[in-house]
Amino acid sequence: QSVLTQPPSASGTPGQRVTISCSGSSSKIGVDTINWYQQVPGTAPKLLIYSNNQRPSGVPDRFSGSKSGTSASLAISGLQSEDEADYYCAAWDDSLNGNWVFGGGTKLTVL
Amino acid sequence: QVQLVQSGAEVKKPGSSVKVSCKASGDTFSGYGISWVRQAPGQGLEWMGGIIPIFGTANYAQKFQGRVTIIADRSMTTAYMEMNSLTSEDTAVYYCARSHPPYCSGGRCHGFDFWGQGTLVTVSS
Numbered sequence: 001q002s003v004l005t006q007p008p009s010a011s012g013t014p015g016q017r018v019t020i021s022c023s024g025s026s027s028k029i030g031v032d033t034i035n036w037y038q039q040v041p042g043t044a045p046k047l048l049i050y051s052n053n054q055r056p057s058g059v060p061d062r063f064s065g066s067k068s069g070t071s072a073s074l075a076i077s078g079l080q081s082e083d084e085a086d087y088y089c090a091a092w093d094d095s096l097n098g099n100w101v102f103g104g105g106t107k108l109t110v111l
Numbered sequence: 112q113v114q115l116v117q118s119g120a121e122v123k124k125p126g127s128s129v130k131v132s133c134k135a136s137g138d139t140f141s142g143y144g145i146s147w148v149r150q151a152p153g154q155g156l157e158w159m160g161g162i163i164p165i166f167g168t169a170n171y172a173q174k175f176q177g178r179v180t181i182i183a184d185r186s187m188t189t190a191y192m193e194m195n196s197l198t199s200e201d202t203a204v205y206y207c208a209r210s211h212p213p214y215c216s217g218g219r220c221h222g223f224d225f226w227g228q229g230t231l232v233t234v235s236s
Contacts, residue, residue, distance in 0.1 A: 045206070045226055050224075054221070090222065091218075098217050099158055099172040
């Protein structure tokens with residue numbers, strides 16, 4: 001069971017704004033930053049947001065991230081058909097040996 | 112442009128080992144961490160471990176400690192992941208991924224900014 005919990009699915013219509021949540025089960029997650037990845041089926045993940053709210057070069061500003069306490073959110077505005085993908089949150093967990101943990105993923109469907 | 116190119120698909124018998132390579136091009140290799148992340152069919156992402164080639168010491172998720180070895184050949188700008196005692200539950204796509212910024216470790220890294228194309232490892236008798 002992941003220490004990061006995401007809803008298994010989300011949906012929206014073109015042009016709509018959707019949000020995907022990611023909640024941490026440990027107070028440790030609350031002090032670490034959250035990254036978000038987008039994965040189109042059959043392809044490698046792509047870094048979408050890092051350090052809670054920073055976009056790598058080339059990521060459209062339709063994508064935004066936020067974090068409060070032990071929860072984080074990814075927002076996608078002006079939803080487009082090509083946004084249909086799986087989305088994963090991730091954080092560093094210092095417990096045990098220390099490791100990157102991923103949420104279970106959220107499948108976004110554009111209706 | 113940074114590229115991570117992985118070796119091809121593998122089919123292995125239970126109990127055997129597999130070694131997957133990840134060759135980097137387009138940027139300095141040694142200072143950036145390389146991690147391995149796997150994805151079982153229809154499942155999510157699972158971090159296995161990583162290495163910063165210039166330092167040479169790998170760290171592993173506890174689940175894989177003792178069964179997985181990650182090394183880096185700085186002269187060949189290639190990282191490797193070897194897993195032994197394979198079972199059917201190891202059937203997955205294995206990805207290498209680069210951490211950023213350079214020389215970061217653990218929570219000081221800003222995620223994985225470049226990924227390999229993935230290598231399917233199938234474990235079947």
